[in-house]
Amino acid sequence: MKYIFGNWKENNTLSDVNAYIKEFKKQSLPTDVHYGLAVPYLYLQKMNKKLSKKCEIGVQNVSFSEKGEYTGEISAKMLSDFFCSFSLVGHSERRQKFKETNEEINQKVLKCFENGIMPILCVGETKQEKDEGKTKKVLKTQLTKGLSGIPLSKQFIVAYEPVWAIGTGLTPTPKEIEENIKYVKKVLEENIKKIGITVLYGGSVNPQNAKELLNASCVDGALVGGASLNAKKFVDIGKNLANVRR
Ligand code: 13P
Numbered sequence: 001m002k003y004i005f006g007n008w009k010e011n012n013t014l015s016d017v018n019a020y021i022k023e024f025k026k027q028s029l030p031t032d033v034h035y036g037l038a039v040p041y042l043y044l045q046k047m048n049k050k051l052s053k054k055c056e057i058g059v060q061n062v063s064f065s066e067k068g069e070y071t072g073e074i075s076a077k078m079l080s081d082f083f084c085s086f087s088l089v090g091h092s093e094r095r096q097k098f099k100e101t102n103e104e105i106n107q108k109v110l111k112c113f114e115n116g117i118m119p120i121l122c123v124g125e126t127k128q129e130k131d132e133g134k135t136k137k138v139l140k141t142q143l144t145k146g147l148s149g150i151p152l153s154k155q156f157i158v159a160y161e162p163v164w165a166i167g168t169g170l171t172p173t174p175k176e177i178e179e180n181i182k183y184v185k186k187v188l189e190e191n192i193k194k195i196g197i198t199v200l201y202g203g204s205v206n207p208q209n210a211k212e213l214l215n216a217s218c219v220d221g222a223l224v225g226g227a228s229l230n231a232k233k234f235v236d237i238g239k240n241l242a243n244v245r246r
Helices: 014-026 041-051 076-081 092-097 102-114 127-131 135-146 174-190 231-242
Strands: 002-007 033-038 056-058 086-089 118-123 157-160 198-202 221-224
Touching (some): 014 041, 033 086, 033 231, 041 056, 076 102, 086 102, 102 135, 127 135, 221 231
Parallel strands (some): 002 033, 002 221
16 A cells, blocks of 8 residues: 655645546546545545545644644644544644744644544755755654654654755655665654554655655655645556555
8 A cells, every 4th residue: 555645735725626626536546545635724624525535634734732822723623523634743844934843743743643633744854954964863853852752552654755855846866765764664663662654755756756756665655745736646646656566
């Protein structure tokens, strides 16, 4: 099974969403690919109603608090009332543009678990960190701090997204992806005591490069930004992968 998750970010109006649902429903889906889409909060209910049989629907962020004086925030508890199955947590855009810390990200992960929402923890190094040879150090810190104190019975996903590969058309080599995802799994096993965790690669994945980038057996799938905005392209990423390993 391969896992293809999309992240719409701050994109799509209501009419775009209606067109997307129509287009997605027209696609024939490969049997061995699990699809998920992280949509803006406003579309969670509609997308769930229309597409949840074919594609898991979740959100892109969640509050670190349960309730209170946090103007503009949406809690995991609120989301659980709307059958939100997962939330991205700690996406690099949240870390960089909204200054989210590893400690806040950890709170968000814990809130997800308390409310039956599966977190997809996003980790990855910047270009500078890569150039300075700090990739593994950054990954270890983000993983151990972000997952600190989690209940061992709970399931989650990790998305390895090098910051410099997001929305740039640049990608690591398949070998680099394999090496870093293997390292993520090693940290999860040794430091978090979790084996068999699904780990995705994210950053400039499209239908053309998916097969090559996600070929290694340790790469469980992809977290897709830009290419997930087009239903056919998004589904095609999974279709192209389905030919890789069965
Ligand atoms: P792109 O696929 O547009 O590079 O975005 C990746 C991403 O940020 C997914 O969370």
